[in-house]
Amino acid sequence: MTIACLVLGMAGSGKTTLVQRLASHLSSKDECTYLVNLDPAVTQVPYEPNVDIRDTLNYKDVQVEFQLGPNGAILTALNLFATRIDQLVELLESREEQVDTFVVDTPGQVEVFTWSSSGSIIAESIASSFPTVLLYVVDTPRATKPLTFVSNMIYACSIMYRMQLPLVVVWNKKDLVSTEFAQRWLSDFDTFDEAMQQLEGDYSSNLARSMALAMEEFYRVVSCCSISAVTGEGMDELWSGIQTAANEFATFR
Numbered sequence: 001m002t003i004a005c006l007v008l009g010m011a012g013s014g015k016t017t018l019v020q021r022l023a024s025h026l027s028s029k030d031e032c033t034y035l036v037n038l039d040p041a042v043t044q045v046p047y048e049p050n051v052d053i054r055d056t057l058n059y060k061d062v063q064v065e066f067q068l069g070p071n072g073a074i075l076t077a078l079n080l081f082a083t084r085i086d087q088l089v090e091l092l093e094s095r096e097e098q099v100d101t102f103v104v105d106t107p108g109q110v111e112v113f114t115w116s117s118s119g120s121i122i123a124e125s126i127a128s129s130f131p132t133v134l135l136y137v138v139d140t141p142r143a144t145k146p147l148t149f150v151s152n153m154i155y156a157c158s159i160m161y162r163m164q165l166p167l168v169v170v171w172n173k174k175d176l177v178s179t180e181f182a183q184r185w186l187s188d189f190d191t192f193d194e195a196m197q198q199l200e201g202d203y204s205s206n207l208a209r210s211m212a213l214a215m216e217e218f219y220r221v222v223s224c225c226s227i228s229a230v231t232g233e234g235m236d237e238l239w240s241g242i243q244t245a246a247n248e249f250a251t252f253r
């Protein structure tokens with residue numbers, strides 16, 4: 001069964017680094033990956049993309065032609081790409097026999113992909129042909145405060161329900177910071193609440209506390225892995241998480 005992984009996450013969370021790591025990890029297991037870059041604005045990618053949005057769309061030209069700022073140009077480039085998504089899906093289908101996993105890298109800013117109709121169209125088109133898993137990459141060093149933690153989780157939650165695809169939260173950069181706090185906060189509200197106590201009196205702490213309570217159902221169902229895309233730590237665990245999620249794909253449809 002050929003599966004597709006869509007790699008999403010905030011700018012700088014490590015999506016592109018993870019795509020490269022996943023490809024090298026899987027190739028060491030004799031698994032064949034096929035890599036798609038959908039970030040029109042990236043200057044260098046550390047992997048060899050099989051399909052690259054930059055081959056057909058020059059985002060600087062889009063910016064000039066439509067008189068847009070950088071974010072508008074990225075979004076417009078993605079919209080233009082989405083109008084030809086059937087061609088990408090046909091191409092992927094023609095590679096299905098040789099390929100084990102398609103890995104799709106997305107634009108730096110997560111909202112370009114997740115809150116635009118082109119992002120949904122692209123995700124939906126790929127998911128209509130292959131079991132598809134969303135990898136939501138978190139910049140863990142930037143999520144160690146209760147409020148940034150819960151904001152990230154709300155974002156992941158809204159993406160999962162919006163796209164209706166299985167999602168794995170990938171706590172990245174564990175070489176820089178221990179990810180244990182995340183596992184603790186997800187599984188035990190009291191430990192999160194204790195961390196909140198330290199912000200006592202702060203309006204945002206009340207907000208974060210009620211949001212965390214509302215998120216309990218999501219915390220219960222979502223799967224998580226801790227990795228370092230740079231060192232490769234945790235990749236076996238991530239790969240089995242992806243396979244489990246792919247097997248649950250049908251229940252999301």
Ligand code: GDP
Nearest residue numbers: 011012013014015016017108172173228229230
């Ligand atoms: P993207 O914008 O989500 O595609 O993020 P990139 O993959 O371009 O990574 C952004 C920055 O984070 C780069 O400087 C990476 O080298 C760094 N980075 C990514 N993953 C890790 C990691 O696991 N550990 C460390 N220390 N740095 C990382």
Ligand code: MG
Nearest residue numbers: 015016039108
């Ligand atoms: Mg990137």
